[in-house]
Amino acid sequence: MDHLDQLEAQSVFILREAYRKLKPLAMLWSLGKDSNVMLWLARKAFLGRVPFPVMHVDTEKKFPEMYKFRDEYTEKWNLDLLLGYCPPVEKMDPTLPPAARSAARKTAGLAAMIEKHKLQGVIAGIRRDEQGTRAKERVFSPRGASHKWDIRNQPPEFWDQYATPHEDGVHIRVHPLLAWREIDIWRYIEREGIPIVDLYFSKNGKRYRSLGDKDITSPIDSEASTLAEIITELETTRTSERAGRAMDHESEDAFERLRVAGYL
């Protein structure tokens, strides 16, 4: 088994645990590269099916290419798509910096969906290498009634034995991609032929490395217009992936505050 085989086997194991233990269960689909890989892994785990709903928490500020992609693959992959919308930015915590406030809308939209569908498990495509606070996450991360992430009081997690909900109002965030790195994602997309939004590929010297809302995501300078070129580019770059995501950089703890409050 090579590195990608190992990551795949572990993610499949995690998805099967989630499917067995958490009901009702849903997977978040942000339409980005990571969540497409996650969907693909679900189909690996369940022999071509995605046996639970897929949720898109829509900020209504995504790129048109992303909406087009969503509609196309919902049909192609026979997905049970749940749509949720986010409250207006004026309702968010005014002490957060502007971009983080904008990102917080997604947290509120997600919370509403979890509530509405009484979800016990939410599968999300975060990775440890994206950001320092995400590096601290568990594969099965319990969230209390307020959806808050209690960093100081995380359950032990070892030997592939994961936390299970033990009381009402607790749901579990499941993170099957936690151990993947950005480059693994790209190599896997290349190996498996996983479709992605073409905003990731260079046009006129610019491409997106990470996709979020239109107004708080910026492209990087890049000539990489194929998967092979993106992979080569990543092998030679040392700039962090989320450099183009405004909310991470406004203040030292902005992203941590978002996460503690339930952001992905």
Next chain:
Amino acid sequence: MSETLTATTVIDPIDRDVALESATPIVIVGHVDHGKSTLIGRLLYDTDNLEEGKVAQIIESSKKRGLTIEWSFLLDSLQIERDQGVTVDSTRIPFRLGNRQFVIVDAPGHRQFLRNMITGAADADAAVLVVDANEGAQEQTRRHAMLLRLIGIRHIIVLLNKVDLLNFDEQKVRAVEQSVTDLLAQLDLTPSLFIPASARDGDNIASRSERSPWYKGPILTEALAEVPDGNIRATLPFRLPVQDVYRFDDKRYVVGRIERGVVRVGDELSIGSQNGTARVASIERWSAPVRDEAAAGESVALVLEPDVIPARGDFLYSPHQAPEKSARIRANLFWLRQEPLRAGETFRLRLATAEHQVTVASIDSVLRLDDLTEQQADEVGPEGFAEITLVAGEAIQFDPFSPGTSDGRGVLVDRNQRIVGGAPLLGPATVAAGSHAIHPSGGEVSTSERARGKGHKARVIWLTGLSGAGKSTIARLAERKLYSDGIDAYVLDGDTLRMGLCSDLGFTEADRHENVRRAAEVAKILAQAGQVVLVALISPLRADRALARKIIGEEFEEVFIDTSLATCEERDSKGLYRAAREGKIENFTGISAPYEAPEKPDLHIAADKGDAGQNAIKLTDYILSKVR
């Protein structure tokens, strides 16, 4: 710093293939302030493994706090960690050295965070144990070394840090080396290597130090590159713990991850809980090349012929290479709960995908961290290490844990689904001569068979109430009536127990607790034999009755014989209240010791009213409704 990236650099094709190899997890442990985080920051920097953004962040953060450059900030990227100056949780950092991939696991040294440490370190192949050469091994050095042993990490590099404080004096360094060697030897651990280093200054980390010319061994990066990649799992006999069984489009798939060995289409496999075998008809994959075999580490979907339905937790294995099978298992233990563990407690043992109810039959020894000796003890304290014996109601299939494998490691889970301990299994336990082991019940005759034979179910009816409340009287009357109705009922009376089984016990809180425990254990055995047991015992404390409920399990019914203190004292059939009031009896319930009434008894009999006969009928009716 520019964000411009160019795709023109050509990566050496050989290099790229190697980069696809799996990463070796390396855990870095050591006593707080011995320099782990500094070491990691330094290592990443010196080996060019830092993202540009990160270096800038560290410099920025260090500046804000008036420091020049603080390597440990790299890992402590959480605000709260920086403010407290300790690493709260474990972090995993991908790291590349030449052609090899690693994942560095940073485990915190702070004492109460053992559970985070085990979370980080549990799947590591090798460890770097950082020891401050000036201070030598400390409490957490011993604790972490013990944990390395329990999780089976045998490749240990000891980094003697801060040797600059010893002026790189060879003799002094060798002396520290010897003391650490002796310490690890007590735990059957042999370090692969000692490296004298200064993480802060970078000596012998990624470049050879000129300050320690006497040291000829490998520096840290060289040592890491030599860590054996010991995947032996595929060469062992086949084991697949069943994770789930799916039925899609009229086809049944048995899914799970292969823990050991290799499986091929056509193989004959035994199925843990079932007699007989099944053949592997196909190995199913989606969007992947067809292969008719799969090996350890792979998550597979098998189609079996005939179409048997295993349960989650069943082992699939080669018929002639069966795992161990025993209802009594010896295990190592690291204990994560804040309250100590005592023998007699019941948990769920999660073992790969299986889950079994187990009772801690005995605590065989507890490790004393001060001198690393094994001691006899009645309990395992928080964050303690011990050897214990677990018993289950049924035989459990398992492979004893050995380093380099990923199974044979159980976790103990409490009633609230919390993981409270890790238990690498050692092997089947034999009952030594003269041991006090309790044998597991549930032999060849099942509970339902016994119930059918007797014509009723078993129950333990636990009557609690003040002395003189009428517990024994009501119980005896009910016993008579039940027996006449064909119910095999029997009374365990508190006074009778104290005459014999519990004659060594007094009335202190500890003795009362033990009295309750023994009564519960006896009642449990009688119930397992199919009887309806009426326990008449004051059992004044809620905690004690909770213990009885825990020991007995589902069959436990709590009945409150509620007679007021005034009535009991007025009756005083045994003259005890008077003696207690006169101070002749100490610790008398209701007078000089507390009685905690049940909050929600299964049956409440207000025994101030009605005579004993009427109350006995009430009790009898209740019992009949439960056992028939």
